Amino acid sequence: MNFKKNLIFGVVLVFLFLPQNYYSQNKICDYCKKEITSGKYLQVEGKYFHENHFICSHCSSKINGGYFQHDGKYLHDYCYKNHVLDKCEKCYKPIEGAYVTSAGKIYHKNCYEKHIALKCNLCDSNIDGNYYKDFWGNIVHWEHLSSSKECEYCRRIISSQITNGGKVFTDGRHICNLCGKSSVTTKYKSKQLFDEAKFKLQLEGIKIGDVEIELHLVNLTELKKIVKDNHKNNVRGYSTYNYRKQNGKIINREFDIYILNNMPQSYFIKVAAHELMHIWQYLNSPEDNNKTLSEGSCEYASYLVVKKYYGKYYDFIKKNFNENEDPVYGGGFKRVKKFVDKNSKRAWLKLLKSKEDFPRGY
Structure with missing residues (x-):
């Protein structure tokens, strides 16, 4: 410029x-x-x-x-x-005085500042230096980031201008009012979405069957106690498997899935699919499976479910699968996806049932 x-x-x-x-x-x-x-x-x-x-x-x-x-x-x-004079790309009138060139186009200075210049979605002033642009197209001065809170789920800056405000839960989570519109807060809604995620996994060949699974909606404080890690603020779901044996045979099984309450519907489905894939592994895989293979497979199963939905929220989640830099979850997802792309989903599920790790090259 x-x-x-x-x-x-x-x-x-x-x-x-x-x-x-x-x-x-x-x-x-x-x-x-x-x-x-x-x-x-x-x-x-x-x-x-x-x-x-x-x-x-x-x-x-x-x-x-x-x-x-x-x-x-x-x-x-x-x-x-x-x-002879250049014409303003906004008003198409000759430019006689001060002008601005931007992206190969020329404008009157006033036309540029009023109609073309980037404007901060928080303070509404022009942006001349560094700025931050989120997935949703919101642009803010870089300096606003240090004094603003992002929504836990969509990463928008929580503000009256961008999200029409938001909430802070007692467990410390911040959620914007846009995501809050679809928050999952009831047992009925959570069970409905849980069954929906289970059905969509079945369509991908991941069949869990009629095993009884106890679903719990919990807040972050409760979930961290269950996970036994008070520092794990990004945990959103957790599954447990307990069984009792008699004469070397399993005679009783208990499956529990804990999922954060007040998450938007799109994130609830993502987390439910991930935890359901853990249940599938409890039923089909060796107990000592490689953690990266196990968690990467849960992320990939979640990805398969999320892919079946349309809309910006689901696009945002799909993008995050590929950008997750965690070596176990993000790295595992990429390795599983590479394996499935070069082989098949059937080969992937067969691999999970064996005691093998990722084959060489994955």
Whole structure:
């Protein structure tokens, strides 16, 4: 983005009519290149013209009065402004004064500042330096980030301007009012979405069957106690498997899944699918499976479910699968996806049922 100023010079014509003997100085008309021998002539910036030879280079009409010079040529005021000067890409009028160039286009300075310049979605002032742009297209000055809170689930800055406000839960989580519209808060809704995620996994060949699974909605404080890690603030779900054996055979199984309450529906489905894949592994895989393979598989199963939904929230979650830098969850997801892309989902599930780790090259 460059700010510049056009300088336009207007010059008044000088008409001279001198005695015959004055022409002995051999004045040559700059237009026709012939000697001026008599009559009126014009002198313009050290050049001489026959009276009728001071002509606009654009319209070829005689110039009377003021003129403009451009690239050594002379033009009427109107011709210069309307056919030589750059036009503003916003208002399409000639640019005579200060202007701005941005992305290869030129604008009046005022047009640029009012209509084109990036504006901060928080303070509504123009952005000239560094800025942050979120997934949703919101743009804010970089310096706002240190004094703002992001929504736990969509990463928008929580504010009246961007999210129409938000909430802070007693467990410390921040959620914006846009995500809050679909928050899962009831046992009925959570069970409905849980069964939906289970059905969509079945469509992918991941069949869990009719085993009884106890679903619990909990807050973050409760979940961290269950996980036994008070520092794990990004935990959103957890599954447990307890069983009792008699004579070497399992005679009783208990499956429990704990999922954070007040998450938006899209995130609830993502987490439910992840934890359901843990249940599948409890039923089908060796207990000592590689953690990266196990968690990466749960993330991949979740990805398969989320892919079946449409909308910006689900697009945001899909993007996060690929951008997760955690070596176990993000790294495991990428390795599982690579394996499935080169082999098949059936081969992946077969791998999980074995005691093998990722094959070489994955």
